[in-house]
Amino acid sequence: MIKKELILKSISKLEDKLLVSKVLDKVAKSEAANSYAHSDFLDPYQRSLVHGALEHIKGLRYTFWGGYDGAERAIVVFHPDFAYEDEMHDQNPLRLLTIADKSREELSHRDYLGALMSLGIKREKIGDIVVRKDERENSCSVIVLSDIADYICYNLSRIGRARVSVSVEDTVNMEDAQKRVKEINATVASLRLDCVASAGFGISRSKICDYIRAERVNLNWEMSSSPTKQVKQGDIISIRGQGRVAVEDIGGNTRKDRIRVFLKKFV
Template sequence: MNKEEILKKVSKSEDRLVVAKVLDKFYLAEKTGKVTVTDFLDPRMQNVVSACLNSSDIDNFLFYGGYEGAERAVVVFCPRNMPIDYEPDLIGFFKVLKICLMSRGSVSHRDYLGSLMGLGIKREKIGDILIKDEHCLVIVENDVADYIKYNLEKVGNIKVELDYVGLDSLQAREQKVKEIRTTVASLRLDSVASAGFGMSRSKVQEYIRAERVNLNWETTTNLKKSVKEGDLISIRGKGRVLVQEIGGTTKKDRISIYLKKFI
């Protein structure tokens, strides 16, 4: 199947551009017989790419984010003569930067990301940002690593120092979770999000209309969209809620749900 036929399966034009770049890496791996790696993709785009490749009988790929459970990941294409369970040497493609704060202060994920992108670095060149007490670890593509190391001087108003550490320094972030067991009138997105984020339905509806709400990493403006077990709801700047379990109906004809809010 050629590239044009594969791209016809992708409905959104902006997604099609990303998938086209991914396919270029696939064809390069086939042509050269060498491992190729794409830029970083967010979880929604990983789903789009995975569905597209699988439906096209392309199976010699894997997703890699630097550590198990990484949110952002690249697509790694292995040549056909390599078994898919082969673990390619990816050290030459990535580096891990340790960004140390030189004084105490409140620094968020948004601050670190904003400072990195303030250098002109594209988001797709940056993987996960793992925040520790007085530093963070960030996995970046090799071609931007030195530029970041020698040009990033501040995060927010705090001076920083940078150094390289090994990929083995990366580990899954510790997620703090608030468990919520409640009932809702329906499984509409606005109703479940209202319960999960502890805000009124009218406020949630405002966020949905403003395109600040994602369902499974995809922005939606459909207030009535139904949610199901395993769905992830996020509101920009407010966090994420996982629909862990949907139970039965109560005597008052409400639906029992079990949510996990990541804090």
């Protein structure tokens, strides 16, 4: 028996309570029918929150799955008593879309996501988006819930001025997506959020502060409202529409008393 009210009582934010409540409803559905059930896509912060809540349910069988190993966004799948985790692939609720740009336009992650959401699709129905560019073709791999895959195939033909084609396949056949990574060695005046973000994204501190005021900046997947928030090794800074930066290492001070940082920017 799920002690839903007891689990929710330990969560302070209303939006977090609503999220966990929806996931617990999926648990109840899975247990009642002794069948598979799954959530919408969760970002890493949401996944951590949900994992903490599910740990209170003894004997619950579940798996986080984003379509491939190392996926950033993932759903949580609940397994019936009779099933093995390997059988999840037979019940795979995810699909891989390949969106090919026929016009050779310079389309970004934001362009692809914007086009999908313009079809009336909510963000939680869409998983990782990996933009690929080579000499022959620009394309994008997108993980989505299976129930919207055909809708996207039939309705997405243009992204801005670019003509695109969409194909769909089972994500089991998808090779691990390799996001483009830019390594950055920099020095910063302090470990304040605005300083480190400025070095990582190549944007002025004043512009970073504008993004913070506009609630576009997350620190470890939570919206941050303070540019003076201290950043530490292992933290993830993300700006909506700009990608994310991982703080890989914090070194010593330079002769001018600036702090050395090693960052990785994912685009």
